[in-house]
Amino acid sequence: xxxxxxxxxxxxxxxxxxxxxxxxxxxxxxxxDLRDPGLPGIPAGVTEMEIxxxxxxxxxxxxxxxxxxxxxxxxxxxxxxxxxxxxxxEYYSAYTPYQAEASQGTLQLIYEYQSMMAGxxxxxxxxxxxxxxxxxxxxxxxxxxxANRKSKSGRILVPDTVxxxxxxxxxxxxxxxxxxxxxxxxNASTGALDVATLKQWDGExxxxxVIQQPNxxxxxxxxxxxxxWAQRNGALVIAVVxxxxxxxxxxxxxxxxxxxxxxxxxxxPLGIPLSSGGPYFGFMCCRRAFVRQMPGRIVGRTVDLEGRxxxxxxxxxxxxxxxxxxxxxxxxxNQGLMVTAATMYLALLGAEGxxxxxxxxxxxxxxxxxxxxxxxGVSLRFEGPYFHERVLELDRPTEPLCQQxxxxxxxxxxxxxxxxxxLSNALLVCxxxxxxxADMDRFExxxxxxxxxxx
Amino acid sequence: MSxxxxxxxxxxxxxxxxxQAPAERADLADIPAQFRRRQRAVMPEVSxxxxxxxxxxxxxxxxxxxxxxxxxxxxxxxxxPRACNSLAMLPGLLDRHPHAPDSTGxxxxxxxxxxxxxxxxxxxxxxxxxxxxxxAQGEFAGVAMIRAYHDARGDDARTEIIVPDAAHGTNPATAxxxxxxVREIPTDAEGDVDMQALREAVGPQxxxxxxxxxxxxxxxxxxxxxxxxxxxxxxxxxxxDGANLNAILGKARPGDxxxxxxxxxxxxxxxxxHGGGGPGAGALGVGERLxxxxxxxxxGKTGERFHWRTDKEIPExxxxxxxxxxNAGVLLRAYVYARMLGRDGMIRVAxxxxxxxxxxxxxxxxxxxxxxxxxxxASHEFIVSLKPEAKELGxxxxxxxxxxxxxxxxxxxxxxxxxxxxxxxxxxxxxETRDDLDGFVxxxxxxxxxxxxxxDFVKGAPYNMPVRRLDEVKAAKELDLKWQxxxx
Numbered sequence: 053x054x055x056x057x058x059x060x061x062x063x064x065x066x067x068x069x070x071x072x073x074x075x076x077x078x079x080x081x082x083x084x085d086l087r088d089p090g091l092p093g094i095p096a097g098v099t100e101m102e103i104x105x106x107x108x109x110x111x112x113x114x115x116x117x118x119x120x121x122x123x124x125x126x127x128x129x130x131x132x133x134x135x136x137x138x139x140x141x142e143y144y145s146a147y148t149p150y151q152a153e154a155s156q157g158t159l160q161l162i163y164e165y166q167s168m169m170a171g172x173x174x175x176x177x178x179x180x181x182x183x184x185x186x187x188x189x190x191x192x193x194x195x196x197x198x199a200n201r202k203s204k205s206g207r208i209l210v211p212d213t214v215x216x217x218x219x220x221x222x223x224x225x226x227x228x229x230x231x232x233x234x235x236x237x238x239n240a241s242t243g244a245l246d247v248a249t250l251k252q253w254d255g256e257x258x259x260x261x262v263i264q265q266p267n268x269x270x271x272x273x274x275x276x277x278x279x280x281w282a283q284r285n286g287a288l289v290i291a292v293v294x295x296x297x298x299x300x301x302x303x304x305x306x307x308x309x310x311x312x313x314x315x316x317x318x319x320x321p322l323g324i325p326l327s328s329g330g331p332y333f334g335f336m337c338c339r340r341a342f343v344r345q346m347p348g349r350i351v352g353r354t355v356d357l358e359g360r361x362x363x364x365x366x367x368x369x370x371x372x373x374x375x376x377x378x379x380x381x382x383x384x385x386n387q388g389l390m391v392t393a394a395t396m397y398l399a400l401l402g403a404e405g406x407x408x409x410x411x412x413x414x415x416x417x418x419x420x421x422x423x424x425x426x427x428x429g430v431s432l433r434f435e436g437p438y439f440h441e442r443v444l445e446l447d448r449p450t451e452p453l454c455q456q457x458x459x460x461x462x463x464x465x466x467x468x469x470x471x472x473x474x475l476s477n478a479l480l481v482c483x484x485x486x487x488x489x490a491d492m493d494r495f496e497x498x499x500x501x502x503x504x505x506x507x
Numbered sequence: 508m509s510x511x512x513x514x515x516x517x518x519x520x521x522x523x524x525x526x527q528a529p530a531e532r533a534d535l536a537d538i539p540a541q542f543r544r545r546q547r548a549v550m551p552e553v554s555x556x557x558x559x560x561x562x563x564x565x566x567x568x569x570x571x572x573x574x575x576x577x578x579x580x581x582x583x584x585x586x587x588p589r590a591c592n593s594l595a596m597l598p599g600l601l602d603r604h605p606h607a608p609d610s611t612g613x614x615x616x617x618x619x620x621x622x623x624x625x626x627x628x629x630x631x632x633x634x635x636x637x638x639x640x641x642x643a644q645g646e647f648a649g650v651a652m653i654r655a656y657h658d659a660r661g662d663d664a665r666t667e668i669i670v671p672d673a674a675h676g677t678n679p680a681t682a683x684x685x686x687x688x689v690r691e692i693p694t695d696a697e698g699d700v701d702m703q704a705l706r707e708a709v710g711p712q713x714x715x716x717x718x719x720x721x722x723x724x725x726x727x728x729x730x731x732x733x734x735x736x737x738x739x740x741x742x743x744x745x746x747x748d749g750a751n752l753n754a755i756l757g758k759a760r761p762g763d764x765x766x767x768x769x770x771x772x773x774x775x776x777x778x779x780x781h782g783g784g785g786p787g788a789g790a791l792g793v794g795e796r797l798x799x800x801x802x803x804x805x806x807g808k809t810g811e812r813f814h815w816r817t818d819k820e821i822p823e824x825x826x827x828x829x830x831x832x833x834n835a836g837v838l839l840r841a842y843v844y845a846r847m848l849g850r851d852g853m854i855r856v857a858x859x860x861x862x863x864x865x866x867x868x869x870x871x872x873x874x875x876x877x878x879x880x881x882x883x884x885a886s887h888e889f890i891v892s893l894k895p896e897a898k899e900l901g902x903x904x905x906x907x908x909x910x911x912x913x914x915x916x917x918x919x920x921x922x923x924x925x926x927x928x929x930x931x932x933x934x935x936x937x938x939e940t941r942d943d944l945d946g947f948v949x950x951x952x953x954x955x956x957x958x959x960x961x962x963d964f965v966k967g968a969p970y971n972m973p974v975r976r977l978d979e980v981k982a983a984k985e986l987d988l989k990w991q992x993x994x995x
Contacts, residue, residue, distance in 0.1 A: 054847050054848055054852050055586050055588060055778075055848075055937070055938050056855055056859045056937050056938065057938065057939070058940070058941070066862055066866040066941060067862070069866055069869055070865045070869045071869070072865075075858045075862055076858075078858075078861045078862065078865055078884055079758055079759075079861065081726070081727045082727050082729075082759050083729065083731075083732065086731075086732075086759045086764060087758060087759055088758060088759075089631065089759070089760050089763065091628055091629060091757055091850045091853065091854070092628075092850075093625075093627075093628035094625050094629060094845075094849065094850040094853065095846070095849055096849045096851070097846070097849025097850070097852040098847060098849065099847070100588075100590045103590065103846050103847055104590065107594040107597060107600075107618075107843065108597065110599075110614025110615065110617060110618060111597035111598070111599030111600045112597075113599075113613065113614045114599050114600070114603055114614045114615055115607075115611035115612075116602050116603065119602075119604055119607075121604045121606045121607065124605075124606075125604060125605050125830075127604065129527070131524065131526075131527045133555060133558060133559050135596070137559060137562045139592060139596075141571050141572070141573025142566035142571045142573065142574060143569065143571070143782065143783055144571070144573070144587065144592070144780045144782060145571040145573045145584075145587050145780055145781065146570065146571040146572075146781060146782070147577065147579055147781045147783070147917075148781070148783070148784035149783065149784065151570070151908070151912065151917065151918050152974075153909065153972035153973070153974055153975070153976065153977070154569070154575075154912050154917060154969075154972055155568075155783070156565075156568040156569070156972075156974060157565035157566050158565075158569055158783040160513070160565055161562065161565055161783075163989070163990075164513060164514050164515070164551075164990070166988055166989050167515065167549075167990040168548075168551070170989045171549040172548045174548070177989065178988070180784070183641060183785075183829065184640065184829050184830055186827075186829055187640070187644075187829060217830040218830060221826070221829060221830065223826060224651070224826030224827055224828060225828075227651075227826075228684070229684065229686055230686075272538070275542075276541070298548070299544070299548065300538070300544055301538075301542055301544055302542060302544055303544060303548070318830070325602065325836070326601070326602055326604050327601050327603065327835050327836040328600070328605050328612065328615055328832065328836075329605030329829070329830070329831025329832050329833070329835050330640065330786070330829065330831055330833055330836060330837070331834040331836050333785075340986075343988070349784065350988060352982040352986055353987040353988075354977050354978045354981045354982035354985075354987070355977070355978050356974040356975040356976060356977050356978070357967070357975040358975055360974055360975070362973075362977045363977075364979055364982050366983050366988075367983055367986075369983075372643070372676040372677050372679075372680035373675075373677075373923075374676070375676070375680070376676045376679040376680060377679035377682065378683075379676065379680040381680065381684070382643045382646065382647060382680035382683075382684050383643055384641065384642065384677055385641050385643070385784050385785030385786070386784050386785050387782075387785040387786045388781075388784035388785045389782030389783060390782075390785070392782070395562075396562055398550060398551070399514050399550075399553055399558045399562075400523070400527050400558050401523060401524065401527055402518075402522070402523035402550045402551060402552050403547045403548050404523045404528070404552075405523045405524065405527055405528035406548075406550070407547075408533070409529065411532055411533030411534075411535055412529045412533045414533065414535060414538070415533040415534060437537070437539055437542055454608065455608055455610065458607065458608045458610060458611050459610065463604060463607055485529055
């Protein structure tokens with residue numbers, strides 16, 4: 053019996069102790085017509101050896117060529133130590149650290165994580181993480197509406213340069229709470245926002261403006277001026293940022309005169325494997341004044357009875373297990389194990405290492421796009437400053453082209469026509485530090501061949 | 508155990524793990540100065556060995572399933588098989604980009620599709636979505652689907668969700684996130700939903716009810732079919748909170764009980780790791796009435812090929828819950844576990860979880876502890892009320908919980924459900940041996956003896972942990988949420 057330790061003798065004695073004659077008798081409170089459905093559709097169990105065979109065959113059958121896909125998830129080198137330590141049973145198989153005295157390892161680690169994340173974002177405080185970047189944006193929107201007490205409108209300005217998948221998730225999660233998500237249209241020729249576009253909301257009641265940096269197209273937004281406009285108009289600023297990029301770009305806490313109010317984003321680039329989209333983790337930081345409006349777990353440093361330093365979950369009165377229907381969110385978990393990995397990743401790289409990683413991603417993407425735009429039929433869609441991701445314009449629809457290149461083992465990029473028909477010929481590409489010259493050769497060659505054929 | 512310094516305090520300027528970053532700095536001159544970071548982030552400056560040693564040492568300050576019996580009620584802290592981890596971390600699975608075309612990930616998608624099918628079978632639901640990233644998100648999606656159902660029928664009078672008073676806090680919090688008001692109904696003296704109160708609560712304003720079965724009191728809701736009839740006749744729908752599914756896995760199915768939508772905590776019943784508080788996965792099981800509103804994406808199968816079903820195939824979907832397809836790595840672990848268990852193994856999960864709980868309950872009762880609802884069968888968990896000990900000896904459930912840590916047992920869930928005074932909610936799970944259960948009973952008896960001799964000693968516990976009881980008031984009042992520099 054897999055994972056069940058009972059011997060026949062155990063069972064006999066335990067049943068005698070309970071005072072019943074069979075295990076089935078323990079289920080006699082379940083109405084008879086509901087009991088023992090039989091499960092004909094579930095296959096018989098297999099041993100570890102047999103399932104290993106299945107999984108190995110499936111894992112090696114999947115194609116993993118050179119990867120030029122980004123669009124919200126990035127292939128970075130993950131130091132071996134990160135997952136060797138993160139999957140120690142003491143981290144892997146522990147629960148949420150409610151019993152603080154028996155969870156000091158996880159709690160101190162989260163405190164260190166909060167310190168690193170707040171430092172990277174240049175923000176006052178960080179929570180212990182949320183599910184992923186997209187849901188972190190949704191939670192940030194809910195938080196901004198709670199925190200901006202001057203605003204009555206529940207109106208959030210969301211530029212079309214914010215990751216469209218994040219916008220979809222935000223719509224799903226905040227849709228039933230009387231919040232209005234209003235789209236801000238970007239400049240179609242630069243792929244970034246014009247500050248002047250916001251003038252139409254001058255003097256209007258806006259709860260918050262979302263700014264993604266770098267934006268969905270890899271372009272850098274005028275975060276300073278956008279932040280100043282928002283705060284002059286009584287709106288909070290929600291920053292959605294790539295954490296790797298923050299090693300080299302102005303962090304949200306330094307945007308405009310006063311800094312962003314909330315910073316969130318996807319933590320995956322910090323040591324989390326791509327793994328088909330999850331589990332990742334969302335991060336969230338804010339100004340100190342808003343900490344009681346923040347969702348999710350927060351760890352604080354305190355002392356024990358003997359005055360020794362210790363760590364504990366704090367401000368739990370915000371949370372669902374205490375506040376029930378009045379909680380800041382229904383969220384229970386953070387992404388503990390992912391944060392464990394990210395903390396070790398950041399500790400290993402430090403500011404110097406992270407800057408080098410960020411720098412190499414950017415330089416590789418620059419080199420890649422310079423090479424590819426030399427091909428006939430390929431040009432840059434948007435000019436202007438960018439970070440580690442860029443949009444190319446091709447002479448034909450990119451969706452079928454990507455399928456074709458994938459069958460040759462090259463993951464060519466993200467076809468932007470999926471979210472906007474006007475961008476059907478556009479391709480979002482990214483080359484992280486893991487991409488080699490040989491990978492770029494292969495991409496260039498495969499693309500060149502494909503484009504040489506008639507569109 | 509000695510105190511472990513913060514990672515920041517171990518650093519020296521200029522140190523980092525050189526093997527882990529590119530050897531050269533890259534040229535960033537093309538990024539204009541106005542966009543560049545001016546001051547370096549404050550980060551640890553440590554070596555690889557320092558990182559490995561520090562986080563290994565910190566790990567040793569944790570209780571975990573791998574090191575301790577962890578009878579945490581309603582959390583199903585059972586053994587997380589190691590194969591589930593190692594097979595989910597095969598390079599081919601780990602390196603797959605979420606935007607990679609379906610054609611490149613057929614092996615991964617086969618696992619997801621088969622998991623959907625197995626979960627549908629074991630819960631009796633029509634279809635399963637693996638999109639929710641945690642139980643709370645599964646709840647959210649389920650209630651959002653109930654709302655979409657009523658909205659699609661133009662039935663906008665339905666403004667209330669009914670929740671029993673024993674429910675997890677997430678249930679009312681979720682209902683509010685979906686724009687509903689919460690109406691709480693009481694539990695009767697036998698531990699079942701108060702039917703009279705339910706009949707009075709339902710009406711044209713009822714959108715649905717959220718139920719956990721077996722309930723958080725640790726007993727099976729015996730009139731579940733009658734509840735389903737009452738709610739359905741009033742035009743409402745039934746949501747099943749799968750927190751306690753481990754108790755009935757393969758023995759009874761929510762779909763047969765009349766539930767319209769359910770979530771399954773894969774990190775409980777399907778043994779994926781809790782990871783110190785996540786990541787979880789809260790798969791959804793959906794009945795016929797709600798199929799049109801499934802969240803996206805879902806894995807579909809045409810012939811022998813798998814693909815992601817999106818809003819093109821599910822146009823009335825409530826939408827997307829995460830940027831990608833959910834916590835794939837967690838789902839792979841659940842898949843491996845489900846395959847290893849198979850049909851008979853799944854049924855045995857419920858059988859032995861229930862055997863262990865009833866055995867532990869009878870042993871504690873025989874030792875004179877007050878078992879809540881002794882006339883009922885325990886499901887996979889049960890409640891001990893320490894009200895007599897609190898009254899006679901002056902030691903509370905919280906004191907017992909802390910002293911248990913000294914004995915090497917993680918504390919059971921304390922003070923939940925809220926309606927039982929001084930309660931411990933105890934869930935031993937199926938993977939513990941009888942010897943472990945007996946050891947726990949001995950510890951409970953020993954703590955009570957200690958309390959009889961020296962109440963204050965027990966109230967001062969724990970003694971053998973890395974820290975004694977922590978000052979939580981100070982933690983909340985003098986917020987210290989990050990390292991502030993060398994001044995510490």
